[in-house]
Amino acid sequence: MAAQKEPKKIIIDTDPGIDDAMAIFLALRSPEVQVIGLTTIYGNVYTTLATRNALHLLEFAGRTDIPVAEGSHVTLTKETKLHIRDSVHGADGLGNQNFPPPNGKPLEESAAAFFVNQAKANRGKITVVALGPLTNIALAIQMDPEFSKNIGQIVLLGGAFAVNGSVNPSAETNILGDPDAADVVFTSGADVLAVGINVTQQVVFTGSDREKLASSKGKFAQYLNGILEVYFSNYCKAYNIKGIYLHDPTALLAVVDPSLVTFTEGVVRVQTNGITRGLTILENKQKRFGEVTEWCNMPTVKVAVTVDAPRVVKLVLDRLLD
Numbered sequence: 001m002a003a004q005k006e007p008k009k010i011i012i013d014t015d016p017g018i019d020d021a022m023a024i025f026l027a028l029r030s031p032e033v034q035v036i037g038l039t040t041i042y043g044n045v046y047t048t049l050a051t052r053n054a055l056h057l058l059e060f061a062g063r064t065d066i067p068v069a070e071g072s073h074v075t076l077t078k079e080t081k082l083h084i085r086d087s088v089h090g091a092d093g094l095g096n097q098n099f100p101p102p103n104g105k106p107l108e109e110s111a112a113a114f115f116v117n118q119a120k121a122n123r124g125k126i127t128v129v130a131l132g133p134l135t136n137i138a139l140a141i142q143m144d145p146e147f148s149k150n151i152g153q154i155v156l157l158g159g160a161f162a163v164n165g166s167v168n169p170s171a172e173t174n175i176l177g178d179p180d181a182a183d184v185v186f187t188s189g190a191d192v193l194a195v196g197i198n199v200t201q202q203v204v205f206t207g208s209d210r211e212k213l214a215s216s217k218g219k220f221a222q223y224l225n226g227i228l229e230v231y232f233s234n235y236c237k238a239y240n241i242k243g244i245y246l247h248d249p250t251a252l253l254a255v256v257d258p259s260l261v262t263f264t265e266g267v268v269r270v271q272t273n274g275i276t277r278g279l280t281i282l283e284n285k286q287k288r289f290g291e292v293t294e295w296c297n298m299p300t301v302k303v304a305v306t307v308d309a310p311r312v313v314k315l316v317l318d319r320l321l322d
C-alpha cells in the first residue's frame with residue numbers, strides 16, 4: 001500500500017461568509033489538509049463579525065482546538081470605508097440564522113503576526129488559503145521580509161482574469177476590497193495561485209444539489225442548507241440563475257486536490273485607482289513589449305485557467321453529505 005501522505009497544513013484567511021462557511025467545513029472534512037488556524041478579515045462582513053463567525057463555525061464543528069487570529073479592520077492604506085457584502089450573505093454574514101454568540105475568543109496575536117510566526121516555525125510547509133481581501137497577507141509580507149520565502153504557498157480566491165468582475169465590470173470583490181494589498185501579494189515573490197471568478201463561475205451548485213444537502217441527516221449538510229437560502233435568493237436576483245457559484249469552496253478544493261484546476265503563469269498587477277480600481281491584469285507573454293512596463297522584472301504567479309467543475313461539485317457533496 002502507498003504510504004499515507006502527511007496532510008498539508010493550511011491557514012484559512014476568511015470573511016465568513018456563506019461560501020466561506022462551506023469552504024471551512026470542507027477543509028475540516030478533508031483528510032488531505034490539516035487546518036492549523038483561521039485568520040479573519042473584513043469583506044463579506046466587518047472583521048469583528050468575521051471573527052465572531054469564525055469562532056462560531058469552529059464551535060459548531062466541535063473544533064475549538066483550532067485557533068482564530070483576528071485580522072485587520074482597515075485596508076493596507078488605512079482606509080476605513082470598506083466594501084461590505086452583507087446583501088449577498090445576510091446582515092450576520094451567515095444567512096440571518098440568529099446563531100448564538102460564540103464562547104471562545106481570538107488569540108492575542110494579530111492575523112499578520114500569526115502568519116509570520118507560523119511560516120517561520122514551519123518553513124515551506126504552510127499553505128494559506130485566502131478567501132477575502134488580502135490585507136492580512138500583505139501586512140505579513142511587510143512585517144517580515146522572509147515571509148514570502150517561508151510560506152509554502154498562497155492559494156487565493158480573487159481576481160477576474162479576462163472576464164467581468166463581480167462588483168462592477170472590472171473588479172472582483174476580494175481584490176476590490178484592498179487592491180493595494182493584492183498588488184503587494186501578487187508581486188511579493190511568494191508561490192501564489194490565484195483562483196479567479198473566471199474559473200469559479202464555471203462551478204455551479206444547483207437547486208437539486210442543495211436538495212441533497214436538505215435531505216441529508218449530516219449536521220454540516222443541514223447547517224449549510226439553512227444558511228444557503230439567502231445566498232441562493234441573491235444569485236437568483238443578481239444572475240437570474242437557480243444555483244450559486246462555488247467561489248470559496250473551489251479555491252479550498254484546489255488545495256485539497258490540485259488536479260482540479262489547471263493554470264498558466266505570468267506577472268499580475270492590480271489597478272489601485274480610477275474607474276478600473278481592482279482590475280487584475282495578467283501579462284500573457286503573447287507579445288514581447290518594446291518598452292519597459294510595470295510588469296517587467298516582477299515575480300510571476302500562477303493563475304487558474306480551467307476547472308473540472310463536475311468533479312468539484314461531486315467532491316463538495318461527497319465530503320458534506322454524511
Ligand SMILES: O=c1[nH]cnc2c1ncn2[C@@H]1O[C@H](CO)[C@@H](O)[C@H]1O
Nearest residue numbers: 017019085088131166172173174247
Ligand atoms: O454575487 C456576489 N457579489 C459579490 N461578492 C460575492 C458574490 N458571491 C460571493 N461573493 C463573495 O466574494 C468572493 C467572490 O468574488 C467570495 O469570497 C464570496 O464570499
